[in-house]
Amino acid sequence: MTSTPAAPPTTAAEPPDNGYDDKTPRLSSRMIRAVLTQREVLLVILTVVVLIWMSALSYGGYLTGPYNSDYLSASLVDAVPLTMLALAELLVIVSGRGGIDLSIGAIVSLTGMAFGFAYGDWAWPLVVAIPFAVLVGALLGAVNGVLVAWLEFPALITTLATYYAYKSLALVINAQQPISTPEIQDLYSLTSSVEIPLIGHNIPDVPLGVFTFLIPVVVAVWLLLQRTTYGRRLFAIGTNDVAARWSGVPVAGTRIRAYIFAGVLAGLVAVYMTGQFASARPDAGTSGNGLALPAITIAVLGGVAITGGIGRVSGVLLAALLITWLNAGILLLFEGNQGTQLQLLALGAVLIFAALLNSYTTRKYGGTR
Amino acid sequence: MSTSTGLEKDSTMSKRRGQFIASPISGQEIVLLAVIAILWLLLWWATPAFLTAGSIQPLLIEVAPIAVIGIGMTLVIISAGIDVSVGSAMMVCGVVTARLLVESGISLPLALLVAVGIGAVLGAMNGVLIAWGRVHAIIITFGTLNVFQFIGRQIFGSETVNGIPPTLELFGRGEPGRTFGAPHSFLLMALIAAAAWWYLRQTPGGRHYYAIGGDHEAAELAGVRVRRRVLLAYIVTGALVGLAAIFTIAKGTATLDQSIGFGKELAVIAAVVIGGTSIMGGRGSVLGTVLGALLVQTVTSGVTQIGWPSQLSDLFVGLFVIIAVGADLLRQRARRDR
Numbered sequence: 001m002t003s004t005p006a007a008p009p010t011t012a013a014e015p016p017d018n019g020y021d022d023k024t025p026r027l028s029s030r031m032i033r034a035v036l037t038q039r040e041v042l043l044v045i046l047t048v049v050v051l052i053w054m055s056a057l058s059y060g061g062y063l064t065g066p067y068n069s070d071y072l073s074a075s076l077v078d079a080v081p082l083t084m085l086a087l088a089e090l091l092v093i094v095s096g097r098g099g100i101d102l103s104i105g106a107i108v109s110l111t112g113m114a115f116g117f118a119y120g121d122w123a124w125p126l127v128v129a130i131p132f133a134v135l136v137g138a139l140l141g142a143v144n145g146v147l148v149a150w151l152e153f154p155a156l157i158t159t160l161a162t163y164y165a166y167k168s169l170a171l172v173i174n175a176q177q178p179i180s181t182p183e184i185q186d187l188y189s190l191t192s193s194v195e196i197p198l199i200g201h202n203i204p205d206v207p208l209g210v211f212t213f214l215i216p217v218v219v220a221v222w223l224l225l226q227r228t229t230y231g232r233r234l235f236a237i238g239t240n241d242v243a244a245r246w247s248g249v250p251v252a253g254t255r256i257r258a259y260i261f262a263g264v265l266a267g268l269v270a271v272y273m274t275g276q277f278a279s280a281r282p283d284a285g286t287s288g289n290g291l292a293l294p295a296i297t298i299a300v301l302g303g304v305a306i307t308g309g310i311g312r313v314s315g316v317l318l319a320a321l322l323i324t325w326l327n328a329g330i331l332l333l334f335e336g337n338q339g340t341q342l343q344l345l346a347l348g349a350v351l352i353f354a355a356l357l358n359s360y361t362t363r364k365y366g367g368t369r
Numbered sequence: 370m371s372t373s374t375g376l377e378k379d380s381t382m383s384k385r386r387g388q389f390i391a392s393p394i395s396g397q398e399i400v401l402l403a404v405i406a407i408l409w410l411l412l413w414w415a416t417p418a419f420l421t422a423g424s425i426q427p428l429l430i431e432v433a434p435i436a437v438i439g440i441g442m443t444l445v446i447i448s449a450g451i452d453v454s455v456g457s458a459m460m461v462c463g464v465v466t467a468r469l470l471v472e473s474g475i476s477l478p479l480a481l482l483v484a485v486g487i488g489a490v491l492g493a494m495n496g497v498l499i500a501w502g503r504v505h506a507i508i509i510t511f512g513t514l515n516v517f518q519f520i521g522r523q524i525f526g527s528e529t530v531n532g533i534p535p536t537l538e539l540f541g542r543g544e545p546g547r548t549f550g551a552p553h554s555f556l557l558m559a560l561i562a563a564a565a566w567w568y569l570r571q572t573p574g575g576r577h578y579y580a581i582g583g584d585h586e587a588a589e590l591a592g593v594r595v596r597r598r599v600l601l602a603y604i605v606t607g608a609l610v611g612l613a614a615i616f617t618i619a620k621g622t623a624t625l626d627q628s629i630g631f632g633k634e635l636a637v638i639a640a641v642v643i644g645g646t647s648i649m650g651g652r653g654s655v656l657g658t659v660l661g662a663l664l665v666q667t668v669t670s671g672v673t674q675i676g677w678p679s680q681l682s683d684l685f686v687g688l689f690v691i692i693a694v695g696a697d698l699l700r701q702r703a704r705r706d707r
Contacts, residue, residue, distance in 0.1 A: 100507065153694050156451065156507055157638070157648040161694075164635055165687035171680040289518070293511060306505050341522050348515025355504040355512070363503070 036361045039303030043318035050322065054329035063332040073204040075328035077276065080209040081108075081269045083320040085295035086302065087221045088262035090316050092155070093299060094225075095258040096238030096308025102159040103144060104266050105292045106166035108285030111137045112270035113170050116179035116280025123183065134267040140166060141263020145256035163292070170282045180279030187275035213272050217265065222313040224261075234258060239309030289344070297347055298323055301354040305362065323350070397645030397696065401660040405667060412671045419674060426552060428670055430542060430620050433554035434459075434613035435633070436662035439640045440558075440565045441492075441606030443658045446641050447569070448602055449582040449650025450499060450506040455610050455637055457517035458491045459630030462614035464521050467530040467625040470537075470618075477536050484611035491517060492607020496600035514634075522627065530625040537619035546619070554616045559659070561609070566655045578602065582650025639686050640665050643693040647701070664689065 035042050051072075058067035065071065085104055092101045115133035118124045124132065144162055147153040189208075225231040233254045236244040245251050266285075274280045285291045302319035304311035330346060331339045412419040438455050445452050466484045469475045475483070491513075498509045538545045540554040547553065569575035577598050580588040589595045617629060644661030646653025665686055672682040 147691065151695070152698065153691070154648050157642055157690065157694055160635065160638065161687040161690035163687075164683040164690075168680050168683035168687070172678050172684075175678070176680070289515065293515070296508075296511065300508060306508055341519055344515045344522075345519035348512040348519070351515070352498065352504075352509060352512035355508040356498070356502045359502060359504045 033365060036357070037365045039312075039315045040318055043302070043315065043322055047318065047322045047325065050326050050329065054325075054332075057329075057333065063329075064335055065332050067329060067332055070204045071328065071332075072325060073206055075324055076210055076214075077207045078327070079320050079324040080207070080214045081273055081276075081291070082294055082298060082324065083214055083317060084217050084265050084269050084272075085291055086298035086316045086320055087217065087313065088265040089292075089295045089299040090302070090304050090311050090313070091221070091225075091234070091258045091265075092262045093296075093304050093306060094234055094238045094308060094311045095255045096241055097148075097155070097255070099148070099155050099238070099255070099258070099308055100159060100296065100306070101141075101144060101259065101262050102156070102292050103140075103163040103166055104159075104262060104295055105285030105290035106163045106170065107137055107140045107263055107266040108270045108273065108291055109170035109281070109283055110140060110166045110173075111267045112274050112280045112284045113173050113179070113282055115267075115271055115274055116184060117174075119187075119274075120179045120181040120184040120280060130271055133271050134264050137263040137265075137267025137270065138260050139263070141260045141266070142256065144263070145259030148259060149252045149255035163286075163290075167283075167286045170286070174282060176282055178277075178279040178281045184274060184280060185278045188278040189275075209272055209276075213268060217268065218313060218317060221265075225313060230254065230257070235309055293351075294323065294347060297351040297354070300358065301350060303358070305358060306355070323347070326350075395645060395654060395657070397700075398654070398657050398660055400696075401644065401657065401664060405660065405664050408664070408667050408671065412667070412674065416674050419671075422550060424674075426547070426550070427542065428666060429555040430546075430552045430616075431670065432662050432666045433552065433558045434616040435636045435640055435666060436659045437558045437561060437609050437616065438606065438613045438633070438637045439644070439658040439662050440562055440655055441602070441609040442637050442641045443565070443644070443646055443653055443655050444569070444578055444602040445506070445606055446638075446646050446648060447582045447650060447653045448578045448599055449585065450599065450602065451638070451648075452492075452495060452510045452603065452606055453507065453634045453638070454491075454495060454510040454514040454517055455606065456630040456633040457514045457521060458488060458607060458610045459614045459617065459633060460521035460627070461491060461517050461524070462488045462611040463618055463625060463629045464524045464530060466614060467533055467618055468524065470533050471530060474534065475536070477539060480536060481612070481615055484615050485608045486611065488607040488609070488611025488614070489604050490607070492603040492605070492610070493600065495607070496603030499603065500596040500599040521630075525627055528626065531623065533618065533621075533623045533625060535623075537615060540616050540619035542620055554619065557612075561612075562655050562659050569655060574598075579651055582647075582652070584651075635683070635686065636662075636665050636669075639690050642697075643689050645693070645697065647697050648694065652697075661693075 035045065054063070054067045057063050085108070088104055089101060092099045111133050114136040115129060118132045119126065119129035140162075144155075144159055147158045147162075148155045225234065233244070233249045236247070236249050237251050237254050241251050269291075270284065273284045277284065281287075298319045299311070299316055300306065301323070302311070302315035302317070304316065326346060327343050330342050333339070334342055409420065418424055438459075442452060442455070462484045465487055466480050469483060470480060495506075495510055495513055498504065498513070499506045502509065535541070540546055540552075540557075542552075548556070569578065577588065577593045580591065580593055581595050581598055585595050613633075614630070618625060621629075640661035641653070641658050642648055642661070643664055644654070644657030644659070646657060668685045668689065669679075669682040672685065673679045
């Protein structure tokens with residue numbers, strides 16, 4: 001693995017020596033290297049390709065609806081929870097030692113139910129209910145963290161086990177019934193679209209959740225990773241936790257906190273999704289294949305190395321946009337059931353492709369950065 | 370560890386090591402047997418109807434598909450891999466076989482061949498991507514989980530496959546599915562388990578899997594063809610998934626719906642891990658997996674027989690997995706400190 005990723009402005013980071021002496025690499029090979037090692041470049045290219053391709057299909061009348069800026073903007077509603085959960089996976093995967101959180105969707109379900117009880121049934125005010133949901137999420141994340149970091153359980157099997165435990169609790173806690181009291185139904189306004197002031201009438205309305213949830217979370221996670229001691233330590237333990245321990249980093253504590261932060265993000269997603277569905281659903285994060293799979297897919301596509309220590313917020317953000325707009329396009333391209341099924345195929349194929357690409361770049365150039 | 374007793378310790382250690390390999394049943398398996406016995410006694414105490422043939426036979430029929438996939442999964446996990454796509458692969462094998470049974474009326478041997486063959490091909494896909502793509506197995510099989518699910522649903526087309534003929538009754542719940550009261554599917558599973566147990570313990574090929582799981586680079590240097598072995602493990606798992614699909618169709622009704630195989634990966638992985646196979650690879654046994662599957666299924670049917678909500682069984686299975694992983698880590702630490 002390479003060193004911890006440098007702050008974004010350092011563009012000319014040299015890849016490690018790859019065995020032969022090429023003083024003046026040709027332009028084409030330099031471009032290929034840039035596309036493969038700068039994950040953001042690849043993602044921007046792919047996003048542009050998807051947008052042009054879908055717009056062309058839309059222009060030619062092959063789609064069941066217009067694939068225009070209004071539609072793209074409205075589909076950001078789905079990007080909000082996906083991006084937040086992918087950032088949660090980023091934190092956990094970067095923490096290394098096989099870090100992964102398969103239970104993230106189940107945490108969303110269980111926390112959503114807790115929020116539903118607090119806000120819908122017990123009529124707590126929103127300023128208490130949201131911190132309560134976040135606290136529950138943090139607690140569930142802490143269970144994972146203690147098992148994985150302190151007791152050194154393998155993350156994969158631990159979070160698989162807690163996934164089933166949390167999912168089961170979420171279903172049993174209210175006898176599989178969703179909570180949708182009038183208070184909860186009013187939360188739907190969280191996901192309505194708003195016009196941006198000043199420049200708003202020139203561009204499409206953007207879902208409110210982008211401003212209330214997505215942007216604050218993205219900025220917070222970016223600051224956490226790039227501008228705090230904690231962030232440096234997280235990359236340090238993910239790259240080599242023995243070396244980190246010898247340089248005085250509290251390895252277990254740092255890793256536990258990664259799982260707790262993931263739980264916190266899942267708690268926020270639970271609040272958001274409760275608003276989006278206008279009800280607290282016991283299977284909000286676990287229906288179908290659950291939310292963990294798209295979250296992990298986006299993280300891996302965004303250049304997060306599954307071996308730990310490598311990953312950037314910007315990559316994850318771009319990958320989330322790509323997946324969201326691709327999915328939105330597929331829904332217009334194929335009607336009804338066929339569309340949702342093709343989304344499965346696309347997600348699976350993209351995950352395998354991204355993982356193979358990561359593995360190839362790691363071998364050839366020493367990793368994405 | 371004091372130095373004065375070092376010599377003594379060495380000799381006891383080698384003795385214990387020898388026993389560890391030679392003993393046909395390990396500590397974990399004895400514990401498992403005890404836990405299963407206690408659970409059965411508790412269930413018998415709670416619902417006296419539990420310890421009757423009418424209750425045990427369905428239990429064994431339910432255990433068979435989980436345990437049979439678990440045998441393959443044991444190979445995969447011993448070699449430090451994992452396969453979470455088995456549920457979706459089972460859907461593909463199941464729907465193709467069911468549709469062929471309905472539309473072409475194929476015979477039992479042909480159905481077996483089709484299901485096992487398709488399973489092996491799907492497993493080979495996983496194996497090639499994992500062994501040659503050098504990507505962690507969880508990522509690849511997570512991806513193929515979706516791809517297989519897509520394929521399965523495409524073949525399902527409409528909602529269900531209806532009117533499956535009783536061609537597979539040899540493995541079914543009825544009288545033709547039993548010999549002296551024992552379900553055929555369970556007997557066949559036991560036969561395969563015995564073969565796999567022998568293969569893993571007694572043949573060089575089987576021991577290679579432990580070597581790969583312990584340290585795949587060291588195994589490669591020692592002359593083990595790691596990639597071929599890994600590929601084989603996934604192909605075997607796929608083929609057994611096909612067999613499990615046959616068992617599942619046979620034990621069901623004349624209608625097959627899209628829930629076939631859904632979530633089976635947990636039951637299987639839980640069975641393997643509860644059976645004492647280390648998720649980090651390098652240790653494990655098929656006998657443990659079969660006992661683990663028995664435990665998982667006992668919990669699942671026990672929860673419903675007591676009258677608790679059936680979703681609660683996932684909670685208990687999850688807890689059992691965590692306990693089993695904890696026990697494995699303790700054993701590992703004890704071995705390291707000795």
